[in-house]
Amino acid sequence: MPPKYFSTRGHLLVCQGPNCQARGSVLLQKALWNHLERSSLAYYKRGGSVRLTESGCLGACSFGPTLCVYRHRNGALEEGWYAAVDFPLAVQIAGALHEEAALPGEGKYGPE
Numbered sequence: 414m415p416p417k418y419f420s421t422r423g424h425l426l427v428c429q430g431p432n433c434q435a436r437g438s439v440l441l442q443k444a445l446w447n448h449l450e451r452s453s454l455a456y457y458k459r460g461g462s463v464r465l466t467e468s469g470c471l472g473a474c475s476f477g478p479t480l481c482v483y484r485h486r487n488g489a490l491e492e493g494w495y496a497a498v499d500f501p502l503a504v505q506i507a508g509a510l511h512e513e514a515a516l517p518g519e520g521k522y523g524p525e
C-alpha cells in the first residue's frame with residue numbers, strides 16, 4: 414500500500430542554515446508550526462492545505478531568516494522568496510497559500 418498522499422495549496426520552506434538560525438529561524442519555524450496547527454492550516458488537519466519544511470541554506474545568508482514558497486497557481490509553478498521574515502509576515506504568507514491569494518509583497522525578492 415502506498416503512503417497516504419496529502420493534497421496541498423503550497424509548500425513553505427524555512428531556512429535552518431547557521432546564519433538564519435543566528436537570526437531566529439528556529440523560533441520562527443516553531444512559532445509557524447504552532448500557528449498552522451492551531452489554525453488548522455497544516456496539510457494533515459481537516460481543511461488544512463499548507464506544508465512547512467525546514468530547509469538548508471537558501472543562499473541569502475546575510476538577509477535571514479529566509480523563507481521560500483512554491484505552489485501551483487493559474488496553471489503554472491509560482492515561487493516566492495522572502496528575506497528578514499518575522500512571525501507576522503510568515504503568518505501572512507501561509508494565509509495567502511491557504512486562501513490561494515496573491516503572495517505578500519513585503520520582504521519579497523527574486524522573480525516576480
Ligand code: FES
Pocket residue numbers: 428429430431432433434469470471472473474475477479
Ligand atoms: S543560512 Fe539561511 S540563507 Fe544561508
